[in-house]
Each structure stands twice: as structure tokens, then as C-alpha cells.
Amino acid sequence: MSTQSVSAELAKFIASYQWSEVPEQVRHESKRTLLNFFSTALSACFDPTIEKAAKVYGQFSCGPQATLIGRGQRMDILNAAAINTMGANVFDFDDTHFPTIIHPTSPVAPPLLAWSETQKVSGQDFLLCLILGMEAECRIGNAVSPYHYARGWHITSTCGVFGAAMALGRLLGLTEQQLVWALGHASAQASGLVETLGTMSKSISMGNAARNGIVSALLAQQNFDGPAKPLEGVRGFLNVTADHADAQSIVTGLGTRWEVLNNAYKPYPCGVVLNPVLEACLRLSTDAELLQHGLDKIERIELTGHSLLRQRTDRPQIKTGRESQVSAQHAVAVALKRGRAGLAEFSDEAVADATLKPLGAKVCFVDDDSYSVDSAKVVVKLTGAKPIEVMVEVARGAVARPLSDRDIEDKVRTLCNYGKSSVDPEPLIKAVWGLEESADVGQLMKLALGVAVHT
Amino acid sequence: MSTQSVSAELAKFIASYQWSEVPEQVRHESKRTLLNFFSTALSACFDPTIEKAAKVYGQFSCGPQATLIGRGQRMDILNAAAINTMGANVFDFDDTHFPTIIHPTSPVAPPLLAWSETQKVSGQDFLLCLILGMEAECRIGNAVSPYHYARGWHITSTCGVFGAAMALGRLLGLTEQQLVWALGHASAQASGLVETLGTMSKSISMGNAARNGIVSALLAQQNFDGPAKPLEGVRGFLNVTADHADAQSIVTGLGTRWEVLNNAYKPYPCGVVLNPVLEACLRLSTDAELLQHGLDKIERIELTGHSLLRQRTDRPQIKTGRESQVSAQHAVAVALKRGRAGLAEFSDEAVADATLKPLGAKVCFVDDDSYSVDSAKVVVKLTGAKPIEVMVEVARGAVARPLSDRDIEDKVRTLCNYGKSSVDPEPLIKAVWGLEESADVGQLMKLALGVAVHT
Numbered sequence: 001m002s003t004q005s006v007s008a009e010l011a012k013f014i015a016s017y018q019w020s021e022v023p024e025q026v027r028h029e030s031k032r033t034l035l036n037f038f039s040t041a042l043s044a045c046f047d048p049t050i051e052k053a054a055k056v057y058g059q060f061s062c063g064p065q066a067t068l069i070g071r072g073q074r075m076d077i078l079n080a081a082a083i084n085t086m087g088a089n090v091f092d093f094d095d096t097h098f099p100t101i102i103h104p105t106s107p108v109a110p111p112l113l114a115w116s117e118t119q120k121v122s123g124q125d126f127l128l129c130l131i132l133g134m135e136a137e138c139r140i141g142n143a144v145s146p147y148h149y150a151r152g153w154h155i156t157s158t159c160g161v162f163g164a165a166m167a168l169g170r171l172l173g174l175t176e177q178q179l180v181w182a183l184g185h186a187s188a189q190a191s192g193l194v195e196t197l198g199t200m201s202k203s204i205s206m207g208n209a210a211r212n213g214i215v216s217a218l219l220a221q222q223n224f225d226g227p228a229k230p231l232e233g234v235r236g237f238l239n240v241t242a243d244h245a246d247a248q249s250i251v252t253g254l255g256t257r258w259e260v261l262n263n264a265y266k267p268y269p270c271g272v273v274l275n276p277v278l279e280a281c282l283r284l285s286t287d288a289e290l291l292q293h294g295l296d297k298i299e300r301i302e303l304t305g306h307s308l309l310r311q312r313t314d315r316p317q318i319k320t321g322r323e324s325q326v327s328a329q330h331a332v333a334v335a336l337k338r339g340r341a342g343l344a345e346f347s348d349e350a351v352a353d354a355t356l357k358p359l360g361a362k363v364c365f366v367d368d369d370s371y372s373v374d375s376a377k378v379v380v381k382l383t384g385a386k387p388i389e390v391m392v393e394v395a396r397g398a399v400a401r402p403l404s405d406r407d408i409e410d411k412v413r414t415l416c417n418y419g420k421s422s423v424d425p426e427p428l429i430k431a432v433w434g435l436e437e438s439a440d441v442g443q444l445m446k447l448a449l450g451v452a453v454h455t
Numbered sequence: 456m457s458t459q460s461v462s463a464e465l466a467k468f469i470a471s472y473q474w475s476e477v478p479e480q481v482r483h484e485s486k487r488t489l490l491n492f493f494s495t496a497l498s499a500c501f502d503p504t505i506e507k508a509a510k511v512y513g514q515f516s517c518g519p520q521a522t523l524i525g526r527g528q529r530m531d532i533l534n535a536a537a538i539n540t541m542g543a544n545v546f547d548f549d550d551t552h553f554p555t556i557i558h559p560t561s562p563v564a565p566p567l568l569a570w571s572e573t574q575k576v577s578g579q580d581f582l583l584c585l586i587l588g589m590e591a592e593c594r595i596g597n598a599v600s601p602y603h604y605a606r607g608w609h610i611t612s613t614c615g616v617f618g619a620a621m622a623l624g625r626l627l628g629l630t631e632q633q634l635v636w637a638l639g640h641a642s643a644q645a646s647g648l649v650e651t652l653g654t655m656s657k658s659i660s661m662g663n664a665a666r667n668g669i670v671s672a673l674l675a676q677q678n679f680d681g682p683a684k685p686l687e688g689v690r691g692f693l694n695v696t697a698d699h700a701d702a703q704s705i706v707t708g709l710g711t712r713w714e715v716l717n718n719a720y721k722p723y724p725c726g727v728v729l730n731p732v733l734e735a736c737l738r739l740s741t742d743a744e745l746l747q748h749g750l751d752k753i754e755r756i757e758l759t760g761h762s763l764l765r766q767r768t769d770r771p772q773i774k775t776g777r778e779s780q781v782s783a784q785h786a787v788a789v790a791l792k793r794g795r796a797g798l799a800e801f802s803d804e805a806v807a808d809a810t811l812k813p814l815g816a817k818v819c820f821v822d823d824d825s826y827s828v829d830s831a832k833v834v835v836k837l838t839g840a841k842p843i844e845v846m847v848e849v850a851r852g853a854v855a856r857p858l859s860d861r862d863i864e865d866k867v868r869t870l871c872n873y874g875k876s877s878v879d880p881e882p883l884i885k886a887v888w889g890l891e892e893s894a895d896v897g898q899l900m901k902l903a904l905g906v907a908v909h910t
Contacts, residue, residue: 053674056674060531061516062517076515078515104908152690152691153688154694180633184650184656187651188651188663189660191646193642193685194693196639198682200674201639201680208667216844219511222507224511224656226651226655230656234607234650235649235650236648236650237648237650240607240648347730350668372692412558
């Protein structure tokens with residue numbers, strides 16, 4: 001075990017790791033996650049949360065330095081990064097790092113993208129910094145999990161600021177000492193509460209993670225100093241925000257074990273425990289036998305799964321699209337009835353569809369902790385006919401059954417269409433896959449700009 | 456006891472309390488604390504921390520909307536408020552709310568001052584909002600004390616953002632609902648760690664408290680929504696950041712008990728436990744008997760006081776001015792030798808004065824918990840002469856023995872001189888005392904502008 005401090009050791013890795021050392025699988029995953037990031041950012045570019053934030057933040061933009069994805073609008077790098085992070089995460093449809101439930105890419109990619117519009121950054125440098133930033137973010141998240149989130153910290157926000165600071169810090173070529181200071185500046189700005197989930201307020205700490213990560217790196221570049229042990233210090237981030245943090249885990253296996261490989265992409269805009277249920281219900285929606293009997297004949301819909309399924313999603317009475325994202329009753333009804341499970345199916349409009357409620361009321365839960373959270377069985381009991389059963393062993397979107405590259409491309413197409421920007425997804429998709437060969441990542445953002453439709 | 460939620464009840468008070476109801480003593484104290492704020496802000500306007508921050512933040516200022524105190528420079532309201540807050544607090548020479556050790560004015564006054572430069576704000580409205588913001592800030596601090604600071608939260612930063620949000624929220628005329636949202640937005644941005652103390656990093660969370668308080672209020676004004684119980688919710692600010700928070704204390708006696716009256720102003724730029732020791736040593740520096748014998752005859756300097764005095768200030772080996780602010784050895788030596796205890800005596804230069812170390816080495820502590828932290832006895836033991844003893848029962852700067860109005864005026868004069876701005880303190884002092892009659896607080900900031908001497 002190293003005798004160096006954890007913060008210093010992490011900083012050393014961030015400062016010195018080379019693109020040539022990055023395994024091919026990690027390189028490819030970084031492009032997949034970036035593509036997934038664009039899909040969710042494009043889905044929300046005109047969402048009310050983003051509209052209001054852009055109105056307020058836009059008053060304080062010092063110039064049109066960087067693109068607001070899909071909005072046909074530019075702001076300074078701090079505000080552009082903040083709003084792009086907010087947008088990518090507003091529906092919680094972005095990536096999920098399973099050990100921590102961090103959404104790693106949203107706070108880390110936007111600072112790098114914004115910076116790439118102010119000067120030429122190569123695709124390899126960009127991807128390296130994205131990978132390193134996410135690695136720092138997720139490892140710090142691992143070190144404080146599960147105590148940190150359980151206490152009420154919105155872990156993507158609180159750990160995201162470190163990822164953003166390290167990503168941009170590396171891009172700026174900060175020294176090890178400066179990177180330790182940047183970690184300190186990030187620690188001084190780490191915030192975000194679980195209490196805000198389900199409200200617009202959540203997006204503020206997300207945007208701040210990106211914004212303040214940039215500020216942390218820029219201050220460190222000026223030798224604005226900070227504590228020597230911002231992570232593991234007695235009153236440092238780990239000890240203050242988690243009861244039993246494991247500091248050493250932050251640096252164990254750096255460069256050999258990669259957290260980006262524990263990252264997964266959601267097929268549906270819902271809590272991940274609903275993945276197997278939705279997959280089963282989508283299959284049932286085209287089941288010949290069920291179609292023959294009709295949904296009216298359903299007496300009861302039995303969901304068998306890990307008890308977390310019931311604990312997190314037994315919500316028969318919901319009023320908003322946001323709530324519907326964690327309601328099994330709504331998810332089952334809308335998937336069976338519409339045969340789809342996209343953002344439109346988890347919107348305020350979908351929740352207002354009175355025909356769904358009676359079907360959802362037929363849902364009941366059977367707890368069985370021998371199921372993993374990625375598996376579920378759905379049994380539809382019919383009047384005057386034998387039950388129809390669908391078993392999903394490992395749901396799409398699990399780390400063990402990830403979305404294919406093509407699935408992620410389709411997610412970009414679908415969500416781009418949903419978000420109603422004028423962005424053409426095809427050149428963007430192509431550019432992300434080709435990013436390793438790009439000499440100028442700033443060109444990518446021109447493809448994601450879109451046209452302003454609101455003023 | 457009210458059945459209303461704590462957050463809602465606080466918001467109701469903030470929204471509805473009237474200037475006509477504010478007791479005269481509270482009104483007067485608000486002017487005293489504002490004057491003290493200007494003294495410390497003027498002392499640090501060209502400090503390296505502020506220079507570096509202004510360089511980075513200035514790159515992102517959208518326009519010269521508001522004054523940077525003493526710097527002859529203007530930035531947008533967010534950045535001006537942040538930097539003025541940083542400056543007022545950088546030496547920890549600003550006010551101290553004794554129950555919590557919050558420095559209440561630094562994060563709350565700058566947002567109001569900046570806003571007052573964008574539109575006409577009357578002195579009465581300004582002072583009312585300052586009082587209400589500080590009240591919210593200190594009461595939230597009371598509710599989480601002492602667990603919050605003990606855990607490692609820099610309480611002025613974490614609670615300051617609420618004060619700033621409530622102060623500006625009231626000035627903007629937000630509704631009760633909007634103020635609850637603003638509390639939520641503040642809760643999502645509350646950050647700052649004790650680990651950063653003694654480094655430039657500390658100033659970041661201070662600046663953010665002011666900046667993000669403004670953002671919280673402006674977002675709420677756009678009906679950007681937030682949680683219903685941001686303070687007392689299960690995963691709200693109180694429960695997440697303190698183990699045994701007392702939510703109800705936030706609203707008990709609102710409008711009758713005033714936290715600004717528990718606020719005190721430091722006579723010396725040191726940890727407050729050093730106040731009685733410094734007062735004793737300053738008296739000794741002019742003691743006829745000691746002058747006759749000379750400091751060379753001192754064998755031993757015995758400090759008798761509460762054990763906190765020793766615990767917080769027994770630091771014989773120090774290297775920086777910042778460390779000297781909490782070193783009894785340095786404080787005793789410099790006060791005896793120079794007969795002064797201002798910022799110059801607690802600077803890097805003073806610490807480098809080799810003649811002070813031998814004198815400081817003669818300091819020893821006698822713990823006696825029958826002493827309050829405001830009292831101390833200093834006994835100087837001399838070679839071939841009887842000891843000289845000075846007892847300080849209640850030190851200047853304690854809540855029970857506050858600085859006089861004239862003392863605070865002199866602090867403005869002294870620190871203004873120290874900070875080397877070109878600001879003339881006399882018209883500023885006069886304007887603060889006359890603020891109740893002012894129709895335009897923005898005029899005040901013209902008196903505090905100064906002239907740029909660095910570029």
C-alpha cells in the first residue's frame with residue numbers, strides 16, 4: 001500500500017495516465033457513454049426546467065462561448081456546461097454507475113465539451129479526460145457508498161464536481177499539486193440533497209457540479225491553494241459526508257480496474273428496478289394470446305421480484321410524469337396498453353390518461369429475494385383463461401446485458417425526435433464513433449447546436 | 456406550536472415582517488454590523504486570495520453591474536457579491552454570531568449591496584432584508600449546532616447561502632411559496648468544509664454562499680420549484696448535515712428574539728478565545744513597571760483561562776500569518792513587543808520577525824474551567840522582581856462587552872488604511888449611520904469603490 005496520501009495519489013494518476021495505456025474496451029465504452037449522454041441531453045433541451053434555468057443563467061452569461069445542446073443557443077462555458085448537465089440528467093434517463101447509482105457522464109462531459117469550443121482539443125485528449133474524470137468521480141462515490149446516499153446526499157451532484165474538476169484539470173495540464181488543490185476546491189463546493197429529487201431544484205446541484213468543477217480547475221491553475229488532504233483529511237469530504245468511508249478504495253487498482261465498465265444505459269426512462277417488468281410487459285403487449293382475449297379480461301397482474309421492486313415502485317396514486325417513472329402500476333399499464341415505454345409514456349400527459357389507472361390497479365407484488373434486481377416474472381391472470389407468464393432473467397440495460405451500440409444509436413434518434421430540436425442525429429452519431437480520429441472536438445458541438453425555437 | 460412546516464413558517468415570516476416592527480436596538484445593530492463588514496472587506500481588497508479569485512471570476516463577469524469593494528472594479532452582481540463576501544471574511548476578522556461561530560454578515564450583505572446597484576433600494580428595505588437574512592441564517596445555524604460544525608461543515612458557508620437567499624428573496628418580493636423554493640435551492644447548494652480552513656479554498660464556499668443565494672432567489676422568482684420541506688424534510692438540510700438537529704428552534708420566537716443581538720465584532724484579527732489574552736498583553740505593553748525592567752527580564756508568561764484557550768491556541772511553531780491568528784505564543788509576543796494587535800501583527804511578515812519567537816517560547820498555560828472564554832489572567836514572571844499580573848474579566852469584543860460605535864468606526868479607519876484602497880472611510884461611515892434615511896443604497900457603494908491599482 002502506498003504511503004502517499006490518497007488525494008495526492010489520485011492526482012498523480014490523473015496527471016500522468018496516457019491515452020496509449022487506455023484499454024480498447026474502455027475507449028469504446030467512453031464513446032458509448034458520450035452517445036448516451038447526447039441522447040438524453042437532446043431529449044430535454046426545451047424541458048421547462050431547462051427553459052427556466054436558461055432564462056436565469058443566461059442573464060449572467062459573459063458571451064456565446066459554448067453550445068447549449070439542441071437549443072440553438074450559446075452561453076459562456078460555465079453556464080453552458082451547467083445547463084447541458086442539467087438537461088442530460090433532468091429525466092434521470094442518463095447512464096447509471098451501478099455500484100453507486102451515480103449518473104457519471106452528465107457532470108463530466110459538458111465541461112470538456114464547453115472547453116473544446118474555446119480551443120482545439122483532440123478527440124483522444126477529450127476521451128482520455130472524460131475517462132479519467134468519470135473514474136475519479138465513481139471511485140470517490142464508491143468510497144462513500146452506501147452511507148453517503150443513504151444519509152441524503154445526491155451522489156451524482158456531490159461526486160460529479162470532483163469528476164468535472166479532474167477532467168478539466170487534466171485537459172488544462174495541471175500539475176499534481178494543482179490537481180490536489182482542484183480536489184480541495186471541488187470538496188468546498190460539493191452539494192446536492194436527495195430531498196430535492198422530483199423537483200426542479202435537483203437540477204441546480206447537477207449544473208453546479210459541472211460549473212464548479214470548471215471553476216475548481218481554473219482556480220487551481222492560478223495556484224489558488226487548498227488543503228493537502230481534501231478527500232481523506234479528518235474534516236475532508238469522505239469523513240464529513242459518510243460514516244464509514246473507504247478512502248483507500250479510491251486509489252486501489254487505478255489504471256487496471258475501470259469504473260466506466262460498471263456503467264450502464266437505460267432502455268426506459270424509469271427507475272432501473274423497473275427494467276425487467278417493463279421488458280416483460282412490452283413482450284406481453286404483442287402476445288397473441290393476450291391480444292386475442294383483450295386487456296379487459298385481465299383480473300390481476302402479479303409482479304414477482306426482489307423486494308426492492310415493491311419498495312421502490314409500489315405507487316398506485318401518482319399525479320406527475322416524474323412520479324410515474326418510479327410507479328410499477330403506471331409502468332405496467334402504459335407498457336401493456338401502448339406497447340411503448342419512452343419519455344412520452346412517462347409524461348404528465350400519459351399520467352392524465354384515465355384509461356390507464358384501472359389497469360394499473362390490477363398490479364400486485366410478490367416479494368422474492370432470490371430474484372436479482374435485474375430479473376422479474378410477470379403473470380397476467382385472465383377471466384376464463386389460463387394465466388400468461390413472462391419471465392425476464394436479466395433485463396436489457398443491466399451491466400450483464402448492456403444496450404448494444406445500435407440500441408444506443410436508436411436511443412439518440414428516438415430522444416432527439418422527442419426533444420423537438422432541429423438536430424440531425426445521424427452526423428452526430430457518426431462523429432461520436434469517429435471521435436478518436438478527430439483533431440477538433442469543438443466541431444462535434446456544431447452538430448448538436450440545433451436552432452432556437454423559444455426566445 | 457404551529458402545525459405549519461418549519462420551512463413554510465420561516466418563509467411566511469420572511470415574506471411578511473415589516474420594517475415598522477423592527478425594534479430600535481435591532482435596527483441600530485444592523486448598521487453596526489454593516490460598518491464592521493465594510494471594515495474587513497476594505498482590509499482585504501488586494502489580498503492575494505482576492506486577486507486570484509478576481510482574475511478567474513472576472514473572466515466570466517457579464518458586465519460591470521456592481522462594485523468590488525475597494526478595488527476600483529465592477530463585475531456582474533453574482534461575481535461582485537461572491538468576491539465581496541470572500542474579502543470580508545478572508546482574515547476571519549468579520550463578525551461572529553457566538554452561539555454558532557457563524558460570520559453572519561459576509562454572505563448576506565453583498566447580494567443586497569450588489570442588487571442595490573442595479574435598481575433603487577431604500578435604506579429601510581435594505582436593512583430589513585439584511586436583518587431577515589441574517590436571522591434565517593443564524594437560526595438555521597442554531598438548529599444544526601454544535602453537531603454540524605463538529606462534523607466538519609464550514610457553517611458560515613453552509614448556512615450563509617440560506618441567509619443570502621432569504622435576504623434577496625424578500626427584496627425581490629417573493630411569495631411564501633417562492634421563498635420555500637428558494638430555501639430548497641439554497642439547500643441544494645449548501646457546501647463548505649472545515650478542512651479547507653487556513654487555505655484559499657475556504658473563500659470559495661464563502662463566495663458561493665452569496666452567489667448561490669442570489670441564484671436561489673432568482674430561480675424561485677421564475678417559479679423554478681423545489682421540495683416542500685427543504686430544511687426539516689427527512690432528507691433535508693438539517694437531517695443530512697447534523698445528527699440531532701432542532702428544527703423547531705428555527706421558528707420559535709421569530710420577531711421577538713433576534714440573533715443579530717448575539718453577534719459581536721472582533722477587536723483583533725484572531726480566534727476569539729485570544730481576546731482576553733491580547734487585551735491583557737496590550738495593557739502590559741504600556742505597564743510602567745514592565746517597561747522599566749524590559750522584556751528581556753521576562754522568565755515566564757503564564758496564561759490562566761478556560762481549557763479552550765490552550766486547546767485552540769497552543770501553537771508555538773507557526774509559519775504563516777494565518778496560523779498566527781490562532782497562536783497564543785505569537786499573539787502574546789507581538790502584543791507585548793509592539794503594543795499593537797492589528798492585521799500587520801498577524802501577517803507573514805510579523806511571523807518572520809525572529810525577535811518574537813524567544814518571547815513566545817516563554818508562554819505557558821494554566822487550565823481553569825471556572826474562567827469563561829471571555830476572561831483570562833496573564834502573569835509575567837521576571838528575573839529579580841515580583842510578578843506582574845493583569846486580569847481581564849470580560850474581554851472587549853465579547854457580546855457582554857461589545858465594541859462601541861466609535862470602536863467600530865475606528866476599525867473601519869484602521870482596516871481601510873491597512874487594505875491600501877483609496878477609499879475615504881469618513882463619508883462611508885457617515886452614510887452607513889444614515890442608511891435608514893437613504894432612498895438609494897446604491898450610492899453607498901460609490902463611496903466604497905476605490906481605484907484600481909492592480910490590473
